[in-house]
Amino acid sequence: MSIVLQQKEQLSSAIYRALEAARENGEMELNEIPEIGLEVPRDTSHGDFASNIALITAKAARKAPRDVAQIILSNLDQGNFIRKVEIAGPGFINFFLSNDWLYDTLRAIEAQGGKYGDSDYGKGEKVLWEFVSANPVGPMNVVNARAAAVGDTLARMFKAAGYDVKTEFYVNDAGNQADIFARSLEARYQQINDANYPFPEDGYPGDYVGEIAQILYKEQPDLLQMPKEERLEFCKKWGTDKMVDMQRADLKEYGVEFDLWFRERDLHSANDLERVIEFLEERGFLFEDEDALWFRSTEFGDDKDRVIIKSDGTYTYVTADIAYHHDKLKRGFTKLINIWGPDHHGYIARMKAAIQAMGYPEDTLEVMILQYVALLRNGKQVKMSKRAGEFITMQDLVEEVGKDAARFFFLNRSPESHLDFDLDLAVEQSSENPVFYVQYAHARISSIIRQGVEMGIQVPASKDVDLNLLQHESEIALLKQLSGLPEELLMGAINREPHRLTRYALDLASLFHSFYTHCHILGEEDSLRASRLVLVTCVQIVLKKVLTILGVEAPEQM
RNA sequence: GCGCCUGUAGCUCAGGGGAUAGAGCAUCGGACUUCUAAUCCGAGUGCCGCAGGUUCGAUUCCUGCCAGGCGCGCCA
Numbered sequence: 001m002s003i004v005l006q007q008k009e010q011l012s013s014a015i016y017r018a019l020e021a022a023r024e025n026g027e028m029e030l031n032e033i034p035e036i037g038l039e040v041p042r043d044t045s046h047g048d049f050a051s052n053i054a055l056i057t058a059k060a061a062r063k064a065p066r067d068v069a070q071i072i073l074s075n076l077d078q079g080n081f082i083r084k085v086e087i088a089g090p091g092f093i094n095f096f097l098s099n100d101w102l103y104d105t106l107r108a109i110e111a112q113g114g115k116y117g118d119s120d121y122g123k124g125e126k127v128l129w130e131f132v133s134a135n136p137v138g139p140m141n142v143v144n145a146r147a148a149a150v151g152d153t154l155a156r157m158f159k160a161a162g163y164d165v166k167t168e169f170y171v172n173d174a175g176n177q178a179d180i181f182a183r184s185l186e187a188r189y190q191q192i193n194d195a196n197y198p199f200p201e202d203g204y205p206g207d208y209v210g211e212i213a214q215i216l217y218k219e220q221p222d223l224l225q226m227p228k229e230e231r232l233e234f235c236k237k238w239g240t241d242k243m244v245d246m247q248r249a250d251l252k253e254y255g256v257e258f259d260l261w262f263r264e265r266d267l268h269s270a271n272d273l274e275r276v277i278e279f280l281e282e283r284g285f286l287f288e289d290e291d292a293l294w295f296r297s298t299e300f301g302d303d304k305d306r307v308i309i310k311s312d313g314t315y316t317y318v319t320a321d322i323a324y325h326h327d328k329l330k331r332g333f334t335k336l337i338n339i340w341g342p343d344h345h346g347y348i349a350r351m352k353a354a355i356q357a358m359g360y361p362e363d364t365l366e367v368m369i370l371q372y373v374a375l376l377r378n379g380k381q382v383k384m385s386k387r388a389g390e391f392i393t394m395q396d397l398v399e400e401v402g403k404d405a406a407r408f409f410f411l412n413r414s415p416e417s418h419l420d421f422d423l424d425l426a427v428e429q430s431s432e433n434p435v436f437y438v439q440y441a442h443a444r445i446s447s448i449i450r451q452g453v454e455m456g457i458q459v460p461a462s463k464d465v466d467l468n469l470l471q472h473e474s475e476i477a478l479l480k481q482l483s484g485l486p487e488e489l490l491m492g493a494i495n496r497e498p499h500r501l502t503r504y505a506l507d508l509a510s511l512f513h514s515f516y517t518h519c520h521i522l523g524e525e526d527s528l529r530a531s532r533l534v535l536v537t538c539v540q541i542v543l544k545k546v547l548t549i550l551g552v553e554a555p556e557q558m
Numbered sequence: 559g560c561g562c563c564u565g566u567a568g569c570u571c572a573g574g575g576g577a578u579a580g581a582g583c584a585u586c587g588g589a590c591u592u593c594u595a596a597u598c599c600g601a602g603u604g605c606c607g608c609a610g611g612u613u614c615g616a617u618u619c620c621u622g623c624c625a626g627g628c629g630c631g632c633c634a
Contacts, residue, residue: 043577052576059614089577090615135634175634292632303560303630310632317634342628345562371563372627413571418564418627425570425583432596434582440596448593503572506581517589517598558596 002119002486003105004040010081011049011095012036018075019057027071028061040484044477047086047094054091065091102479103467109482109538110462114545117485121493122163128328129155131339132251133170136243137181138206139393140250141384142373142421147339148394149410149551150370152256153498154337156549161493166259166333169247170324173240174264175317180204181243182236188213189223189235212242237265250395254403255551262327264320272323273315276358277308279326285357295322300353300362318347322354329360339368339415368496370415376422392423401426401433404552408435411550412502434506438547439555441509445540446556448521452533455522459537465530474515475535481508482542489549498550505546512539 001009015036022028034056041050054069061068069087076085084096109116131151134140140148151167158165172178184203188210191197203209216223216238223231244261251257267273277293280286285296291311295318298305308319328336336355340347348367355365375382375392384391398406400423409426412434413419426433449459470479485504492500521532544554 041577042573042580046577050577055576055614065614092577172634177634290632294632307632312632314632316632321634342563344634345628346630348562369562369628374627416563417571420570422570432583436596437582440594444594444597451593499572503581510581513597514599516593520593522593558594 002117002483003101003108004483004487007049007081007097007101008038010079011038011051014076014079014082015051015053015072015093017077018072019053021075022071025075027075028063028068030057030061032060033057040480041094044480046088046092047084048097048480049095050088051093051095052091054087054093058091069093099468099471099476099479102476102483103462103470105479105483106467106534106538107462109541110534113541114548116541117489117545118160118162119486119490120162121490122158122161124162124164125335126333127158127163127165127335127337128168128331128333129158129165129337129339130168130170130328132256133172134247135172135175135177136240136247137177138204138243139208139391139395140247141391142375142394142397143341143370145254145394145397145406146373146410146419147341147370148251148254148256149407150368150415150498151339152551153407153411153501153549154493154496156551157489157493157498157501160489160549163335163493168260168262168328169258171240171244171261171263173236173244174268174320178236178240179232181209181239182232184209185213185216185235185239186232189216192217193224212239215242250398254394254398255407262324264324267320267323267327272327273319276323276326277319280308280322280357283357295350295354295357297350297353297357300349300356302349302353306350318350318354321347321351322358325351325355325365326358329355329358329364334364335366336364337366337368339370342369342371345369368415371418373410373419373421376420377424382423404435404439405433407551408433408438408502411498414497414499434502435552436558437513438505438509438543439553440558441512442540442543442547442554443556443558444516445512445536445543448536449533449540450556452522457522457529457533459533460530462534465534466527467531467534469528469531470535472515472519474511474518475532478508478511478515478535478539481511482538485542485546501546501550505543505550508539508543508546512536512543 016033019028019030019033023030036051036053038049038051041047054072055065058065058068066087069091072093073085073087078085081097081100082095083098086094088094129151131147132140132144134144155165155167180200180202181204183200187197187199187203191199192213223234226234248261277286280295285299286308287294287296292307293309294305295308296305306318307316309315325336351367352362352365356362375384382392401409405426409421410419452459470476488500488504492498519532521529521536524532547554
């Protein structure tokens, strides 16, 4: 249990006992004692912890909130950890504790290192995070970049929260788009020898198709010997594999490495679609109408039934997706979390229906809908069209603003908010980007420790220093911030809020920079210097931990 | 028409049943003989989209409306 939680528990049981005592001695009538809420107030003048219990119970007790608070106080056993209690505002009870718990936080960080802040909340539940899953027919876009950053970070937050996590990229290499891509690639290949060879009307116009056609030509100069059908099949497989390789490389450069890459074509070759259709058929969820086979998804709350096999005998996209999710479940995952773009939100109901038809609870599948990213240049939105071959790719973005800045920028916003990404601003102010502010704090600490070592000063163990020397306002503020990591990490995972962590990192960096200005370290006398070295080392550990989860570098110097 | 998301400071965005609504950027003024000034300290700004409702208390929850983005295929 985190130290903050320990404090809250101590306080709430003290309040509970006070309420019971008040009830017994007749000072207060109260049938039920509600759950006692405690929070860390934003304003430090409101204490270390505050409770609104008096406001909540006032009505049932038929007393004014401040009177209730006064009764609680007069029955409260302050023990030896509560330094001061006061009633404030409409009836809040503010608790001021002795600093021992803050110093315990340093000991915990020292003992746990990079694991500080982790919990076993998830109890090892197997969770699969699927995100990006961009079609292997072109470069990834900025929404993919947003999804990559969010998914990658949330997956790590889940690991920290005690889940058994895998990340997966689903490759749509078997559908219409893959066929169109194959025809586009084949046409570009033909054009190497015959400039007038017709390009398909619906083909992908981007230059990249021609570029990889060149690579294909070098590797396979005799492709034209093949029968057309066979050649298109080859182009589809080779081409989508090539695109997947490129996507994998781009993602790696962006700091995202998936545990698993799942190919749609493997579902087809393993006859998984037939199998899942049979499975649903047996359970009576399918019916025929107008020469097509339908899935009765309305039985599970979808607003329409969905076609599974089209009248021409081919499958729809959702069929493969059902088979895919069936496969995920067969692999033993009990929680499937997908991150989709806003254009797919209409898909949620039918996939959840499928999950239920397969016999699993509706909330086994959770879909996070990420909102769009609008790119602005010269104050105007950049119009992008895959059709016209005009778009700013993830790769362009990373090259332009850098991996760390791009990731931080995406992660610093709540996933469901629409996002305006001003390219001019991102480039122009790249040296003032918040990410550097956080990294600079880490580099500064590294520098202090480095110089200490040069002077023959090592970072001491906390047991060998007097942590009580840490009394400065900026030191206390830092300690409080450090104590908050476990809760931030856990709440961030539970609520799927990566931006909690960027915010936490910014706040921690800010408090450190302020401390740095007000307090010196290496020049201080031995005992104070030792205590502060312990403190900044803990700040460094926590900064590095958070940056690692965010997928951002923690530089030793800048 | 139905569904999802958004509406908070000049801009980009946090927050969220409670105590004076926050940060960064931008603007203005200070701080480097001292561990990195990519830093710090200080200053101003808000019908929290509008209107009702629930509540001791609503910017937060509920309903309706307005505005913007995106969906609603035997496409993927």
